[in-house]
Amino acid sequence: MNQLLTKCPACSGELLVTKLYCPQCDTSVEGHFSTIANPFSPLTPEQINFVLTFVRCEGRFNRMEEELDLSYPTLRNRLYEIIRALGYEPGKDETPVRLSNDERMAILDEVAQGTLTLAEAQRRLLGKKEEIIEKS
Numbered sequence: 801m802n803q804l805l806t807k808c809p810a811c812s813g814e815l816l817v818t819k820l821y822c823p824q825c826d827t828s829v830e831g832h833f834s835t836i837a838n839p840f841s842p843l844t845p846e847q848i849n850f851v852l853t854f855v856r857c858e859g860r861f862n863r864m865e866e867e868l869d870l871s872y873p874t875l876r877n878r879l880y881e882i883i884r885a886l887g888y889e890p891g892k893d894e895t896p897v898r899l900s901n902d903e904r905m906a907i908l909d910e911v912a913q914g915t916l917t918l919a920e921a922q923r924r925l926l927g928k929k930e931e932i933i934e935k936s
Contacts, residue, residue, distance in 0.1 A: 804838075818833070847885060853867060904925065908921070
């Protein structure tokens with residue numbers, strides 16, 4: 801069975817599902833149906849098999865090396881390709897900064913007093929480092 805298309809092959813527009821069919825009882829249902837977003841739709845069949853193997857092996861590359869007869873660097877590179885295909889960049893782990901309730905309240909108090917801009921408060925609440933602006 802073919803994979804569900806989401807883009808029109810002629811113009812790349814979004815496709816809508818308007819008919820469902822049951823091959824067991826020959827019933828057809830027509831209407832407008834929403835499709836469930838599949839985050840893995842950008843992956844090739846080979847990449848999906850890799851992901852299934854990864855899950856089955858509990859993410860352990862040593863088990864995958866044996867099962868797929870591939871080296872660790874090859875497995876890592878294939879995983880990175882999948883990560884990129886899903887729209888992420890490997891190795892970009894941003895650890896969230898944890899502020900205490902008191903620290904958050906202090907930031908909000910500064911905004912209320914007018915001593916801190918909303919943009920700066922948002923930057924601090926998100927834990928981003930201070931930007932250094934050099935004057936020439």
